[in-house]
Amino acid sequence: QKRLLELLKGRENKTLDGKTIQLYANIGNSKDLAAVLQNDAGGIGLFRSEFIYLEREDFPTEEEQFQIYKTVVQTMAGKRVIIRTLDIGADKQCEYFHMDKEDNPAMGCRAIRICLTRPEIFKTQLRALFRASAFGKLAIMYPMITSVKEVRAVKQIVSEVKEELDRQGIEYNTPEQGIMIETPAAVMISDELAKEVDFFSIGTNDLTQYTLAIDRQNTKLEAFYDAHHPAVLKMIEMTIANAHKAGIWAGICGELGADTQLTKEFLAMGVDELSVSPAKILPVRKVILETDVEAYRRRKQE
Numbered sequence: 001q002k003r004l005l006e007l008l009k010g011r012e013n014k015t016l017d018g019k020t021i022q023l024y025a026n027i028g029n030s031k032d033l034a035a036v037l038q039n040d041a042g043g044i045g046l047f048r049s050e051f052i053y054l055e056r057e058d059f060p061t062e063e064e065q066f067q068i069y070k071t072v073v074q075t076m077a078g079k080r081v082i083i084r085t086l087d088i089g090a091d092k093q094c095e096y097f098h099m100d101k102e103d104n105p106a107m108g109c110r111a112i113r114i115c116l117t118r119p120e121i122f123k124t125q126l127r128a129l130f131r132a133s134a135f136g137k138l139a140i141m142y143p144m145i146t147s148v149k150e151v152r153a154v155k156q157i158v159s160e161v162k163e164e165l166d167r168q169g170i171e172y173n174t175p176e177q178g179i180m181i182e183t184p185a186a187v188m189i190s191d192e193l194a195k196e197v198d199f200f201s202i203g204t205n206d207l208t209q210y211t212l213a214i215d216r217q218n219t220k221l222e223a224f225y226d227a228h229h230p231a232v233l234k235m236i237e238m239t240i241a242n243a244h245k246a247g248i249w250a251g252i253c254g255e256l257g258a259d260t261q262l263t264k265e266f267l268a269m270g271v272d273e274l275s276v277s278p279a280k281i282l283p284v285r286k287v288i289l290e291t292d293v294e295a296y297r298r299r300k301q302e
């Protein structure tokens with residue numbers, strides 16, 4: 001099996017009927033880069049930047065972050081690297097943030113909510129990201145979005161950061177900016193959100209948690225947890241359709257994106273990118289190479 005997968009290295013992710021999709025890797029650490037390259041990823045679809053914060057005793061400086069992001073984009077040598085801004089809170093707590101204790105942290109102050117409440121932390125990360133964008137194909141992605149208002153607030157902070165960099169004569173490129181679709185609210189207004197951003201990446205781990213109202217950490221609820229729940233699949237389909245209507249691309253970076261039982265389904269929905277753990281790249285590629293998307297669609301309609 002492993003030997004057969006090895007043979008798929010270097011192959012394009014092209015279906016039998018000629019549709020190409022991007023197959024990227026999820027990483028949490030620059031140490032994962034070796035696995036990314038070894039498994040022939042087309043890029044990085046989710047760099048969970050919070051691990052930089054979680055590994056430290058105090059806030060990572062702009063310079064520390066810049067060096068990490070720069071290394072990642074340089075190592076990927078022109079391939080797209082999507083870095084997600086800080087997503088702590090809920091299951092990922094960080095002492096030195098001194099967050100108030102919450103009864104329901106999954107629905108509490110997490111991710112973009114922290115960044116918008118404490119813009120000085122957010123700006124340090126954005127400065128590091130924009131600076132690193134001068135060294136490769138970097139894209140920025142914002143987590144846990146629920147409204148257009150939040151996206152506009154992010155844009156405002158981004159424009160302040162860019163003005164500051166301009167004033168200081170610091171170079172940066174124009175990174176693509178996208179959002180994660182991981183709340184039912186974001187799905188339902190994805191037509192509006194699509195007009196504001198360059199891409200969508202669907203976070204099925206949180207999207208499933210918030211749609212089924214099942215704590216993703218609670219193993220006692222496994223009997224109720226249906227990863228293939230039609231509500232979640234319909235939401236993915238709707239998100240992709242709304243992205244395409246607005247002329248932007250949409251991918252999936254949650255665990256479900258690596259589920260080879262669903263690869264054909266996602267291809268039929270027209271997904272543009274799948275970002276999976278490095279070890280899943282070749283197994284997903286195998287299914288893509290074996291799929292005739294049009295024939296699959298026709299069979300479904302019968």
Ligand code: PEP
Pocket residue numbers: 046048087182202203204205206207253254255
């Ligand atoms: C998700 O929610 O699906 C996701 C990719 O983000 P994380 O698992 O880091 O919350």
Ligand code: MG
Pocket residue numbers: 143182203205206
């Ligand atoms: Mg998430």
